[in-house]
Amino acid sequence: MLFNSLQYLIFLPLVFALYWGMNHRSLKLQNLLLLAASYYFYACWDWRFLFLLVFSTGLDYYTGLKMKDAHSVRMKKFWFWLSIGINVGFLGIFKYYNFFAESFAELLSGFGFQANLWTLQVILPVGISFYTFHGLSYVIDIYKNRIEPERNIVDYSLFVSYFPLLVAGPIERATHLLPQIKKRRNFDYTKAVDGLRQILWGLFKKVVIADNCANYANVIFENPEAHSGSTLALGAVFFAFQIYGDFSGYSDIALGTSRLFGIELLKNFNYPYFSRDIAEFWRRWHISLSTWFRDYLYIPLGGSQGGTLMKVRNTFIIFLVSGFWHGANWTFIVWGLLNALFIMPSIILNTNRNNLDIVAKGKNFPTIKELIQIILTFGITCFAWIFFRAKDLDAAFNYVKGIFSDTFFNLPHFAGKYYSFGTMFFIFLLIVIEWLDRENNYGLQKFLSKKTKMARWFFYLFLIVFIFIYSGQEQSFIYFQF
DSSP, X not given: OOTTSHHHHHHHHHHHHHHHHTTTTOHHHHHHHHHHHHHHHHHXXXXXXHHHHHHHHHHXXXXXXXXXXXXXXXXXXXXXXXXXXXXXXXXXXXXXXXXXXXXXXHHHHHTTOOOOOOOOOOXXXXXXXXXXXXXXXXXXXXXXXXXXXXXXXXXXXHHHHOTTTTTTOOOOOHHHHHHHHHSOOOOOHHHHHHHHHHHHXXXXXXXXXXXXXXXXHHHHHHOGGGSXXXXXHHHHHHHHHHHHHHHHHHHHHHHHHHHHTTOOOOOOOSOGGGOSSHHHHHHHSSHHHHHHHIIIIITTTTTTSSOHXXXXXXXXXXXXXXXXXXXXXXXXXXXXXXXXXXXHHHHHTTOTTSOOSOTTTTSSSOOHHHHHHHHHHHHHHHHHHHHHHSSSHHHHHHHHHHHTSTTTTSOOOOTTTTTHHHHHHHHHHHHHHHHHTTTSSSTTXXXXXXXXXXHHHHHHHHXXXXXXXXXXXXXXXXXXXX
């Protein structure tokens, strides 16, 4: 069930009405309804994988209780590593087994040996990387005595399976989400309206920005040999806005949807394309994943406490693991390696925390220096996105080679070029709105706050009309494949 589908347009108001209709009865009933709705939401993708979600939930719930009640450190470690092993094992089998098998076969063939290794003919369970990380953080936090295990199975199951974040995040923490699940919630009209506004903005970014950028990015990436260097560079820019509109749009819809039910989710994007360096970019892009790796991998490895060499080593590990988390393909690993290389100067020079506040805070425009920094950061980010988008390394290197050819200064030309001007206008509109609202939680939050009610509704109608115009063919979200 896609957020941008007619099915979801029926599902959400129905769950909303039932949820608040039983508000006066019982919090337990509300949570049970949300859990049932979440399982139905997931089953709409493929009911056969519902058992995997339920099993993973039950495993981590039971593990948490057993670790708490363990009478020895040895037994606590046993239950901890059992849960970690099974969770990572499932993720490895479904997501990475074929990659390792095929890579090993290619390695053997390089030495003259032919190996026909058995591969799995299964689809990747949607959302497995996200709900697995929910469970892992919960188990780790209990093992480290940071939290107490949750004894209410419905509440814990809802924490793992809550439908707004189930298939593509944000990756929540038990310390943030579980207390909200256990606390009685009252309907707040202001929050609900704000949630609807964020959903609208998310749909605009997905349907109008991302899906239209995808049309032109696909044309260019699928046949790079036929295009000039300037066209290939433009294709990378189209993909940059495609993946941003797609994933941040999903996050906006998820956060807005959850706000309708009185639950606040972690902010996942904070205007990353206004970053002045790569370190700032990664503090603003996919925040829930970046902080997850920071807290559960980077810091346990020693973080930045052991000198420059340790910081360099740990940074490379984090980015390579992050790349591999995104997909079982060498392109993602190289993408992670490139970002590690881009961030390395600031790590070595200890300038990676120079830009903690949003750019030009309290001002209308950035300085010339800040503008140049933003453009350069966006440029190298687009360069890395080429490897993220390419089907394999050969395609990525050929694409890069094509950009840096003698046709780089030619005028871009591709199928649908003139139709793309409308998409470019909407990209410009996106940039303007998010720039003006960059000190708030999302792009449309305060943009029209000083306008008349009629002006606000006119602009909302403008967005809705174009969402319907461009929503003829439902397109899945990019991060569903991860």
